[in-house]
Amino acid sequence: MRKNSSWYEKYANLSLCEPYGEVHALTPVTARNNQPSVKVGDYFLHSPYDPEKEAERLANNHFKSGHFHILIGFGLGYLARNLFNKFTDKKDYLLIIEPNLEVFQYALTTIDFEPLIKSNQVGFVVGEKLPELNKYLELYINNYFKEIVIIELPNYSQLYPDLVLKIKNILTETTRDSLLNINTVHFFASDWQQNFMENLFRAIKSKPFLDLLNKLSCPIIIVSAGPSLTKQISLLHTVQNKAFILCAGSAITPLLAAGVRPHAVVSIDGGETNYHIFRELDLNTIPLIYDLVVHRRIVAEHNGPQVVFSSIPTESGLAKWTRHFLRKEIGYLLGGASVANFCIDIACKITSGAICFIGQDFAYTENKSHADNHKNIKNLSGTEIRNNERYFEVKGYFGDTVLTDTPLQAMKRAFEEYILVRRQTGDQRSIINATEGGALIEGAQNMAFKEFIDTYCTLDYSQEISNLFLNEEESENIDWCHYDKIINGERKKLLKIIELCQKANKKIGGIKPGQETIDADVLIYLDKIDKKLQSLLKKDLMHYILGPVAFRAERRFPEQARESRSERCQRILTKSKALYQDIYEASLFTEKCMEELLDKFQALKEINSMK
Template sequence: MTAYKIEVQQSKNGLAILKINDFFIHSKYDPHTEAERIISKELSLDYVYILFGYGMGYLKEALLQQHVAKENIIIIDPVYEFLPVEEQECTVISKIIKMELENMISDKLQNLSTKIKVICTPNYDKIFPKEYNDVLKSVLDVQIVHKISVNTANRYADVWQQNYIHNTYHAFKDNTIKVLNKKYHHPIIIASGGPSLTKQLPLLKQMQNKVIILAAGSTVNSLLATGIEPNYIVTVDAGVENYHHFQNIQVKNSKLLYHLGSHYKIQDEFTNQKYSFLELIDLEFAKQLKNLLGLEPPLMRGGGSVANFAFSIAAYMTTGPIAFIGQDLAYTNNLTHANNNKYSQAIDDNYKKQRGMFEVEGYFGDKVLTDYAFYSMKKNFEITNSLLVHESPIFNCTEGGLCIEGIKQCSFDEFYKNFVKPFEDSVAESTEITEEKKGDLEEYKKALNNQLQMYDKLIKEMDYAILLLTKNRSTIAFEPNVVKNLNKLDKLAERLIPQLFIQRIVEPITLDVLNKYPAKKYESQEEAYIHIFAKNKDLYTRLLVALKHAKQYTIETLKKVEESSEWKQS
């Protein structure tokens, strides 16, 4: 620390101030007033704050005086341990470790919010320019990942809901991936559809009986076209485009690992064994499945792509080493996908502009083109890897694309020689899988009929509440009859919604409404009424549409049950 000279001096009004090297970091006249002025300019409701530079703690005190929760403050100071103060209330970081900082920021941002502000103590950006830029970059990366997740949730909320309800039927009949937990000791190859996959396929074909191959979604088509049938296909994507990838695929032995939010028609048409799972954010839905149907699909850590899920699943299934191939997360050779992928295409300048592409460090230390969607997938790989405890090494054998920090790189040939050859005399797919107990379809049918009754109750009450809202005559307050019925609806929703399979459509609507109508400071009575009225009407109107859709999906699923051969036999 010889590079930094830290001095404690006194301001004109007698308060302790710091000087680091040649820079004062507080006002020489009145550091309290200075801190209050800085915070008043930056203050916003419901934000998480990063204070870059602690000094004598004046900025932190100013935030607390504005009723910012101490849990929503992160203090970063590269020389904190050498300061003549000790923080007792808020989180303090002195050494910036990118992954740890991003995990901390993400944990503090509730419900995938992007509301975070970095407030720099005066002159700290001049004393520690690299560290300050690192913090700004980490904040931006977290915001990008969260924004993409929110956009995805909003875009697919309704189709997810349709899939969840339809897929409860398959989950009721199929095994969960719990039966695959640590069943393998062989290497697992996760094959993704990046452009670099094409060059790895000949070696993959050579070793296909000595390893377990997980095909990430649509990658199955590139594998099958080369005569490689994966052991397992992972599917998570909700959209109909994902279903089109799976239409008419011809597999003999491949098994399907499906998220309950994936397009339900894939599960309808896939005739081989299937295994279900959920994502960590599906915790409430998982509780419902257990309470209402007795089902317990394991919760896997996911991300922006099916390969993110495949990574978590691979570590769940095997004690052996894991290798990625085709995990470019970039437009290698100006291509979007590997050969034989239905959506593979070359990119041009217009495509680059549409996707907002930029350059990052590549696999070979070069610069490669990526975009924010790919970049968020990279961040999710890095987060999963940092949290994972796995018995064997994990390698990125893509030999192209971008660099995934924290995951070792090696050539696919090197991985084959070091980790596959030892299994030359054994066949990978030789493990006995214990079947789980299947549920009674009669009980499943009763559960769906109960859901329909609850939908009818909620739809009736919500229709009436919206009608009352529109008839409210006052322009500054809700009439007693409106308040009474809104309270009745809220209590009914609070009781019934936790029993319905609609979390993935209710949560995005609720969060969107909360963000669209934030509380404002110093509202008049009339302004507060207009704000709350608009918020309630928007929320109830959108929830009503969602409930009607969910009811229809439940009716469709019931019909599927009654037309199934299992139901007719029972």
């Protein structure tokens, strides 16, 4: 039978990727111990004496249990197999990156690595497919936090120095972005849960974003709050209704200060800081497009037209629950770390016209954080920049270099990836960066803002813009029974979860310290509780607040090297107790939010009954 038969047809007849740098000839060789090996150019990919022994040594030096291992260079698979053979933890993972397709094709016919191919704990990226690598890493890095090991096959840095550097840069950037996302989720978990629950009340009468799809043909100008907005803001007065002005979050303050009232403002941030930006602004004539997790008081205090959307994928448990509760599909938007990431998705989905963005610096242009008149504007001093490693330079709009940091670069990469996906799916409309400053945005066409206005903003779109937010006549009758039934039903489930967690921790608390094993009756009891909890939690109502719980439990109690049986037993018990306690506290918090939501419905019900 042919070696690696499941993959032979997939890779054996592929043409080589475009060579990266200098092309090196592949030469099969035999090591001193008679094992097959290979040279690429003048470089051996394995030991010329004993490839297997070299691989064992490297695997022993680099392997870490429960970690995500990234191997740059497959060669003939000696090191990959030795790493794989050390797997004992279900979390062990190996991602193999082989940039040379010819080497991989030779390996297919020379050695048997079928076990690696079939394992769900091993992944392959073959050929120079850096965009695919980026997406691959994003899927896994969030689950491993800092538990990542990078291993390089000997001589790959000499053969492919630029490519290896690119791969390492992608690893660094993706890891940095993922850590930023993880920290954000952990910091805002409780706020997002409370915002979601309270915003459901206003979402009942808000227009679903789905109703806006493909309703416009006009250009859309996305206005962000970057420093370069200051020099362009006056030109917005010349646009009037010749384009739809979409305000990205906090850019509302410089816009209003300049006397510009956008056609809509988008808000997604669930933090208190975001609320303070919107507080006391006169926005009732400006439609608000909001995510269900935006700060609850922004939605509650806005009395103008409202459009609601969700940043949770439509097939998730929480999205299905939301549809059932609201009795309507509100629409999903693809976003990122910035409100501007949501704005470009909004723009692409509601119009067939050109998309333009201004104030989208993704950088500290002229050492400023925001445009003039922004509530949080900050000027960076030379001393602060020199003494702070968070700041670094990237390629600028004009081919120069500009100052930026990790959060801004994460937003920019998400922006660029979105544009790339739109192009790959056939969207060839004009996407124009008219910021005239800040960082270069790959995939967008640079154009002066005045030139964009003169080229694209030539027709009057007043009618279609004014029709966009018109609501159909709605009945004032609210089906109170529907909401009462759902809310009270969920409260009963939450109270049951609380009870189960208390029982589980009471059982764990009764186990004597120092035991080497957990009694079978205790395991059976806890297993029954776990099955009941899984059933009660499957609808994902506590999506936001429970998100960090399992993550914390895994990382607070890692397996220790050479731990005794009693130490292992105690670690598992402590970890389980912490997990039950976190679920207990999350359920208490969510039940309180449910109670407050029910009170709002009851108050409105009483008001309506008196009419």
